[in-house]
Amino acid sequence: MSIVLPRKGSAQIGAFILILLINWLVSPQFFDLRLQDGRLFGSLVDVFNRGAPVMLLAMGMVLVIATRGIDLSVGAVMAISGAVAATLADSHSIVICLGAALGVGLLCGLWNGILVAVLRIQPIVATLILMVAGRGIAQLITEGRIVTFTSRDLAWFGGGSLFGVPAPVVLAVVALVVALALVRGTALGLMIEATGANAEASRLAGIDTRLMTVAVYMWCGFCASLAGVIVAADILGADANNAGLWLELDAILAVVIGGPSLFGGRFSLVLAVLGGLIIQAMNTGILLSGYPPELNLVIKATVVLVVLLLQTPRLIAFKDRLFRGTR
Amino acid sequence: MRRHLPVLVTTVVFLLGFLFCAIQYPNIASTRVVMNLFTDNAFLGILAVGMTFVIISGGIDLSVGSVIAFTTVFLALAIGNWGLSPGMAFVLVLGITALFGAAMGAIIHHFEVPPFIVTLAGMFLARGVAFLMSTESLPIDAALYQEVASFSIHLPGGGRLRIIGMMMLLVFLLGGIVLHYTRFGTNVFALGGGRTTTALMGVRVGRITVAIYMLSSLLAGLAGIVFSFYTASGYSLTGVGVELDTIAAVVIGGTLLSGGAGTMFGTFIGIMIQGLIQTYITFDGSLSSWWIKIVTGLLLFLFIVLQQLLTHLARRATTGAGEKDTQARP
Numbered sequence: 001m002s003i004v005l006p007r008k009g010s011a012q013i014g015a016f017i018l019i020l021l022i023n024w025l026v027s028p029q030f031f032d033l034r035l036q037d038g039r040l041f042g043s044l045v046d047v048f049n050r051g052a053p054v055m056l057l058a059m060g061m062v063l064v065i066a067t068r069g070i071d072l073s074v075g076a077v078m079a080i081s082g083a084v085a086a087t088l089a090d091s092h093s094i095v096i097c098l099g100a101a102l103g104v105g106l107l108c109g110l111w112n113g114i115l116v117a118v119l120r121i122q123p124i125v126a127t128l129i130l131m132v133a134g135r136g137i138a139q140l141i142t143e144g145r146i147v148t149f150t151s152r153d154l155a156w157f158g159g160g161s162l163f164g165v166p167a168p169v170v171l172a173v174v175a176l177v178v179a180l181a182l183v184r185g186t187a188l189g190l191m192i193e194a195t196g197a198n199a200e201a202s203r204l205a206g207i208d209t210r211l212m213t214v215a216v217y218m219w220c221g222f223c224a225s226l227a228g229v230i231v232a233a234d235i236l237g238a239d240a241n242n243a244g245l246w247l248e249l250d251a252i253l254a255v256v257i258g259g260p261s262l263f264g265g266r267f268s269l270v271l272a273v274l275g276g277l278i279i280q281a282m283n284t285g286i287l288l289s290g291y292p293p294e295l296n297l298v299i300k301a302t303v304v305l306v307v308l309l310l311q312t313p314r315l316i317a318f319k320d321r322l323f324r325g326t327r
Numbered sequence: 328m329r330r331h332l333p334v335l336v337t338t339v340v341f342l343l344g345f346l347f348c349a350i351q352y353p354n355i356a357s358t359r360v361v362m363n364l365f366t367d368n369a370f371l372g373i374l375a376v377g378m379t380f381v382i383i384s385g386g387i388d389l390s391v392g393s394v395i396a397f398t399t400v401f402l403a404l405a406i407g408n409w410g411l412s413p414g415m416a417f418v419l420v421l422g423i424t425a426l427f428g429a430a431m432g433a434i435i436h437h438f439e440v441p442p443f444i445v446t447l448a449g450m451f452l453a454r455g456v457a458f459l460m461s462t463e464s465l466p467i468d469a470a471l472y473q474e475v476a477s478f479s480i481h482l483p484g485g486g487r488l489r490i491i492g493m494m495m496l497l498v499f500l501l502g503g504i505v506l507h508y509t510r511f512g513t514n515v516f517a518l519g520g521g522r523t524t525t526a527l528m529g530v531r532v533g534r535i536t537v538a539i540y541m542l543s544s545l546l547a548g549l550a551g552i553v554f555s556f557y558t559a560s561g562y563s564l565t566g567v568g569v570e571l572d573t574i575a576a577v578v579i580g581g582t583l584l585s586g587g588a589g590t591m592f593g594t595f596i597g598i599m600i601q602g603l604i605q606t607y608i609t610f611d612g613s614l615s616s617w618w619i620k621i622v623t624g625l626l627l628f629l630f631i632v633l634q635q636l637l638t639h640l641a642r643r644a645t646t647g648a649g650e651k652d653t654q655a656r657p
Contacts (some may be wrong), residue, residue: 133624297455
């Protein structure tokens with residue numbers, strides 16, 4: 001489990017630092033930190049805090065994409081688990097409430113995984129079903145209302161802190177460490193990469209590709225439900241219509257930014273999470289700069305296109321030719 | 328026969344569903360309700376025609392909902408603020424959307440980027456530009472809009488076929504002719520069957536790809552115009568999630584999502600099924616609107632499983648029974 005990040009992710013780290021510096025130029029107090037009520041506050045903390053849901057989603061999505069899949073349902077799963085958590089929060093203990101919310105996420109992942117691995121439905125389509133129906137299910141749970149709760153235990157997941165660090169950041173980091181240990185500490189990561197690189201060859205080599213595929217979708221569902229709990233805890237309520245709306249796109253974008261390949265076979269959890277942070281840093285920067293937040297979407301679109309075009313074989317070949325010419 | 332089975336199943340499901348609804352609420356079986364089905368789903372239907380081309384070619388277009396939003400806002404500003412005539416504004420907006428689609432198609436072809444990511448970026452871009460132009464709901468009060476809104480063909484039974492309903496039917500008719508009876512349509516099917524094979528046969532794949540996405544965006548622009556007729560306003564939040572409704576309708580209509588097979592008639596039935604679910608829930612009154620999403624999801628699931636089963640059976644029939652299913656994933 002060696003850290004090879006600086007070599008591989010220099011572009012992403014550079015971009016992140018650049019965006020932070022731009023934010024600092026736009027708003028000089030960007031790096032200011034202050035401790036209040038035992039919790040850190042400041043714009044920089046905000047980037048991590050607000051970015052936690054997308055970081056979690058990116059962690060789940062990157063493994064799915066590594067197997068040549070895609071999960072469009074994460075936003076809907078967030079809405080479902082948020083609805084479950086908010087509905088149970090005041091009547092049940094936090095353990096049951098959290099268990100149910102995360103369990104629902106795992107179930108959603110299992111459903112997606114079975115559709116993809118066993119029924120062999122294309123991932124886009126398989127997860128489209130839950131994306132369409134999921135928000136309906138979430139509204140069914142909340143009965144179309146915005147369910148609010150007062151449970152302090154659940155609220156901790158959104159507004160609480162541990163040693164001054166906001167709870168969402170703690171959760172995201174813990175999830176990342178656990179995932180890294182599981183995926184890079186064992187052969188699991190290799191098996192996932194093998195499944196994505198060539199499913200048939202991996203199967204013949206003795207890897208249970210079906211199990212791998214189901215497992216990554218369940219992990220993705222789990223991450224999405226944790227993100228859903230955080231979002232619900234943050235606003236002390238569950239909004240089935242808007243929780244996690246558009247976030248599946250942010251998650252895919254984070255993985256695209258994190259590279260290295262959208263076509264399966266290789267992945268980096270850390271860089272995907274960094275991709276999520278880059279997106280959030282851009283969001284925060286736009287808000288701080290006073291430009292209309294509507295600009296956000298246009299910038300995101302441009303970033304996706306630029307990053308994708310940089311990754312295309314044709315452009316890479318062109319770059320190689322260029323460098324050969326100057327040498 | 329097997330080729331048409333999905334469409335057949337869809338049609339039977341629609342007829343049975345209609346019968347079921349009509350028995351419970353006899354008023355559903357009136358020209359009034361049926362014509363409203365056309366009017367209310369006009370923009371969705373026009374989108375679905377374009378989406379059928381895209382999906383049969385093996386692609387996907389996620390940007391259509393945002394293109395609708397862009398179109399309605401553009402029209403509201405062009406007519407209300409910049410003083411353009413509606414006709415001029417229509418030509419302009421259709422030109423812009425067609426160019427937009429052509430650009431997406433060119434990127435998909437020349438840089439070999441998966442369609443869903445390119446159109447995802449297009450979705451962000453179109454929605455973002457709509458937001459930047461205006462975040463308010465802008466009324467459109469041109470004389471043409473009132474004329475369009477008031478004109479309708481009266482049918483026996485109190486039904487009214489409105490202009491936007493007629494436009495949808497016309498687009499479906501033309502789309503069906505282009506898809507099933509022209510060289511371009513055949514090329515689209517070929518592309519969905521296999522890109523390399525199609526290129527080897529001498530089809531200019533790049534041109535076809537660009538044309539397909541151009542057509543889809545152009546029809547999304549037209550759907551935006553229809554939507555602006557429908558609401559007489561422009562708003563940058565219109566059409567959120569519409570791309571998924573459209574894809575669902577196309578799939579329910581029996582078009583294979585992996586490309587290469589499908590019919591325009593099936594898509595039409597798919598749209599009608601979605602409209603029927605909505606109408607039933609409105610008639611019932613006690614069911615909440617979220618049931619639309621759940622039932623649509625369920626139908627989507629059933630039809631996809633059916634498709635999967637049929638392709639599996641077809642493969643077994645050609646490669647011999649008992650052979651291992653080694654489907655290559657896209």
